[in-house]
Amino acid sequence: MGYDDRAVDEPVLIDAAQRGDLDAFNRLVLHYQELAFNVALRVMGEEAAAADATQEAFISAYRSLRGYRGGSFRSWLLRIVTNACYDELRRRKRRPAVSLEALAEDSEGEGWIGSSNPSDNPEAAAQRHELIDAIQNCLSGLPPEFRIVAVLVDVQGLDYDEAALSIGKPLGTVKSRLARARAKLRDCLKAYGELLPAEFRLQNEAVP
Amino acid sequence: MSEQGQVSTRDMEQLSAYLDGRLERSEAARLEARLSQDSQLRLELQELRATVRVLSSLPRIRPPRSFTLQPQAVGRHTGYPFLQLGTALATLSFLVVVGADLLVSRGAQPTQIADRLLAAPAAQPEAAAEVPALDQSLGLTPEGTPAAEAVGAAQGETDEFAQAQAESPAPTGTAQPETSKYRAGEVETAEPAAGEPAAAASDADATPAAPEPGREAELQAGAELPPASEPQELTTTEPVSSRRSAFLRAAEIGLGATALVLGVLTVRARRRA
DSSP states (O other), rough: OOOOOGGOOOOOOOOHHHHHHHHHHHHHHHHHHHHHHHHHHHHSSSHHHHHOOOOHHHHHHHHHHHGGGGSSSSHHHHHHHHHHHHHHHHHHSSOOOOOHHHHHOOOOHHOOOOEEEEEESHHHHHHHHHHHHHHHHHTTSSSHHHHHHHHIIISSSOHHHHHHHHOHHHHHHHHHHHHHHOOOOOOHHHHTTTSSHHHHHHHHHOOO | OSSSSSSHHHHHHHHHHTTTOOHHHHHHHHHHHHHOOOOOHHHHHOOOOOOOOHHHHHHOOOOOSSSOOHHHHHHHOOOHHHHHHHHHHHHHHHHHHHHHHHHHHHHGGHHHHHHHHHHHHHHHHHHSSSSSSHHHHHHHGGOOOOHHHHHHHHHHHHHHHHHHHHHOOOTHHHHHHHHHHHTTOOGGGGGHHHHHHHHHHHHTTOOOOOOOOOOGGGHHHHHHHHHHHHHHHHSSSSSHHHHHHHHHHHHHHHHHHHHHHHHHHHHHHHHHO
């Protein structure tokens, strides 16, 4: 669409967007939508819900843009995204019709970014798919507040400080939630034994 | 709370932070010393490390669509913030009026019967029993001369009075025009409308308004109170408090209903949003 994210300073865009310039805001959206959507996807567990949450997040970000007072815009935005996820989770809990269908559809429809996973070998691709489903299942089994921290730090690679800003909680909370989440995820992933990468299994079998 | 029965939560937190290089140097050294001797702890660390690696292997997914905002999507307010504000204002006004009513009625209890006899005399006995009758007589006063004729006006114009009553079975009548306005979605009018009765209540003595024909009483009730009640004080002081409390009661019901309706609309807007 002719947008070039790097051509313009982020603060300049934010400033313009705060003064009501929707174009400027949309350039920020284009820059952050992949991150926002991926966070939402891993928290929500399925694409349609993640897309809804992401859209809601950007709408509410635009509306509350005046409330942004400097600092990391990414964290500010992620906080809105995680809140939108909480809202969406609550809404879906009320009408849980979304179901397995959507999940199945979703995992088939995943378009990967990057070419680090060449899927020329169908068998390997299928296995990789199963692993992804397994990880997502385990994530979805966590209570939302643990899940969000695991997604931010372990899936998205945020550091503790940014994760703390993104969930609006102190650093200590991030640390303890992350530890709990990892322990639970490890227990859950063990059930998927043979899907896991070799090093995981080896360690597992090495138990005396 | 040990996840496996072997390692404590505290150890788990330490291992987790250690993995990310977030332990103090002294703590890290202590942990490393333990790791070198405790194979169980070592295993735990390895499993955690593998878990993190597995998680980070999740692929990034390309968003299914662009999330840029369209001008109309942003312009189209759900009205939620306005509804929220309106609900808050209506509720606040309601509480204020209830408080005021308590104060007034505590002071006026014994004189109420006398008021009613004076203001809405025997011509309409059942009307005398109804609180809004007092409002109604206020609405009528401007047609005569303001002062002592107020009572006479109420007596004389029973036709109009009955008609007015038929039109507006107050006190709920006061609520109706407001709530229907909100239903129509004129959210912007919510604030002033909700604030109006409260302002009228608190400024009752201070803001005389242009007298209106009696039958447009409902919403003007607050505004018309002053011109009518001030002259009344010449003859007797009791009706003032009684009328005030009658007005307050009507305002209470109106505001209560408004707050309720707005609250429901707010919840619905929130759900839709």
